[in-house]
Amino acid sequence: MSKHQEVAAAVKELVKRALPVAKVIGMDLDEAKPTSIGELGQAIVRSGDAGEPEIDLSPPTWWWERTFPIELAARNEPSRSAQEVLAEMAMKVGVEISSDPYLGGLCVWLDATAPTDGEVDERGAAPIAWCDFGIVASYSTTSPLG
Structure with missing residues (x-):
């Protein structure tokens, strides 16, 4: 597994730890925005673009600053608005x-x-x-492909 893949997997796991009751998807074949979410919220972790790295020549080191887009979804709860639930999730x-x-x-x-x-987003009844x-x-790698 490359360093890029390790970092991406670790970011997704971080979101899963932070939101243990929410459904966390993304970076698989299920990257499309879902048409419905569970009652306990949902998070989509996208792979983003690593962009162009900065390069040190001695020793050769590629420095990456990669942004992983995160989308959170929530419904209204009996005592809180969906926006309040989103703020807590974030x-x-x-x-x-x-x-x-x-x-x-x-x-x-x-x-x-x-x-x-x-x-x-008005989808369905709620x-x-x-x-x-x-x-x-x-993070850094010792190869642009690493």
Whole structure:
């Protein structure tokens, strides 16, 4: 497994740990936005684009700053709006990032971008609120293919 794949898998696992009751999908064949979500919310982790690395020549090292797009979905709950549920879900991911900003040694730093405001999507009987943000992983490889 390449370092790129290891980091991507670790980011998805981080989101699963942060949101243990939500369905977490993505980076598989199921990357399309779903038409329905479970009652306990959903997260989609996308692979994003690694972009162009910075390169050190001695020793050859490629420095990547890859943003993994994260989409969160939630429904209204009896005591909270879907936007409040989304904010809590995003904060839980932030807490998980803060607890291990090195992603188990795979990254030199892990951070997140600010989330968008939850937009409401009227699908079926109950509205679904969506927000998105990015998890930014900074890491290095010894090969551009690594």
